[in-house]
Amino acid sequence: QILVIGSLNMDVVVRMERLPALGETVLGEEYWNNPGGKGANQAYAARLAGGQVAMLGSVGTDKYGVRMLELLEKAGVQVMDIQRDSGQSTGTAFVLTGTDGSNSIVVVPGANSTCSSEYLAENAELFSKAACVLLQLEIPLESVCSAIRQAKTLGKLVILNPAPARQDIPEDLFPLLDVITPNETELSVLTGGPAGTVEEIEQSAKLLLYKGVRNVVVTLGARGSLIVNQNGALLVPARKVSAVDTTGAGDCFNGVLAVALSAGMPLEKAVLRANLAASISVTRRGALTSMPTLEDLESLWQM
Numbered sequence: 001q002i003l004v005i006g007s008l009n010m011d012v013v014v015r016m017e018r019l020p021a022l023g024e025t026v027l028g029e030e031y032w033n034n035p036g037g038k039g040a041n042q043a044y045a046a047r048l049a050g051g052q053v054a055m056l057g058s059v060g061t062d063k064y065g066v067r068m069l070e071l072l073e074k075a076g077v078q079v080m081d082i083q084r085d086s087g088q089s090t091g092t093a094f095v096l097t098g099t100d101g102s103n104s105i106v107v108v109p110g111a112n113s114t115c116s117s118e119y120l121a122e123n124a125e126l127f128s129k130a131a132c133v134l135l136q137l138e139i140p141l142e143s144v145c146s147a148i149r150q151a152k153t154l155g156k157l158v159i160l161n162p163a164p165a166r167q168d169i170p171e172d173l174f175p176l177l178d179v180i181t182p183n184e185t186e187l188s189v190l191t192g193g194p195a196g197t198v199e200e201i202e203q204s205a206k207l208l209l210y211k212g213v214r215n216v217v218v219t220l221g222a223r224g225s226l227i228v229n230q231n232g233a234l235l236v237p238a239r240k241v242s243a244v245d246t247t248g249a250g251d252c253f254n255g256v257l258a259v260a261l262s263a264g265m266p267l268e269k270a271v272l273r274a275n276l277a278a279s280i281s282v283t284r285r286g287a288l289t290s291m292p293t294l295e296d297l298e299s300l301w302q303m
């Protein structure tokens with residue numbers, strides 16, 4: 001089983017001709033809800049790719065929280081231990097988008113901020129059952145740290161997707177990570193190292209190896225992913241596709257990587273499979289709605 005620990009959000013996206021100036025009111029054309037949150041996206045992607053997935057995280061008791069749980073449960077993610085916090089609203093991002101492509105976003109973490117170390121510790125049984133624990137940084141950092149320590153004490157495979165970018169991850173956490181999966185920006189924020197060419201990215205990734213991470217897998221968008229570990233560096237190219245929406249590509253990558261690794265696939269092959277899955281997701285709109293199924297994957301997986 002894969003245990004995903006992280007955020008659940010229900011975003012509200014409003015489309016308008018142009019964004020309002022300060023104090024101004026404009027008419028919107030339409031609005032809709034986008035389910036998301038990196039935790040929920042990754043759990044969903046892992047489940048669709050064939051993994052047995054349980055999730056820990058926190059939602060409100062509002063209708064958004066109920067819908068998030070329904071969506072995940074319908075896909076087969078085990079949601080019964082997700083916390084329902086009546087004192088908080090479900091995490092939401094309010095996204096204003098102009099037809100010219102401009103946007104303004106307000107994120108309200110809501111219940112995600114009450115996904116505490118204590119709550120995670122209460123769910124020790126899920127940690128024991130898991131082969132692999134997958135986390136991101138949209139819940140309190142302290143909770144992420146304690147969950148990683150808990151997982152590692154039990155000898156579990158730990159994957160950290162250090163997104164959104166931050167630079168204050170405690171040094172003693174790095175040696176507990178089997179795999180860290182930053183994108184280029186996150187890697188550069190995390191290490192203060194260079195970004196740009198593959199050689200520069202490799203240089204920055206090595207800084208994480210020196211800190212004790214076992215494997216660094218940097219996602220490089222259309223370029224694919226770069227594996228950096230004690231064996232050296234290996235660029236695993238992406239499949240060539242025409243991308244229509246890259247939202248959730250990283251989440252798809254992480255979910256599928258966790259499934260492949262917990263099925264015992266060697267890292268190179270697992271990264272190839274995660275690349276393949278993410279390349280499918282970018283040809284579809286949305287985040288959660290763009291995740292490929294196991295069938296989608298198998299039809300393109302020839303090895």
Ligand code: ADP
Pocket residue numbers: 183184218219220221222223224225238239240241243246247248249250251253274275276278279282
């Ligand atoms: P994030 O979405 O977190 O910023 P990336 O942009 O690096 O992460 O994308 C994650 C993965 O998605 C990449 O490693 C790659 O496998 C896949 N991917 C992203 N964009 C494309 C693209 N244009 N064509 C093919 N694969 C892509």
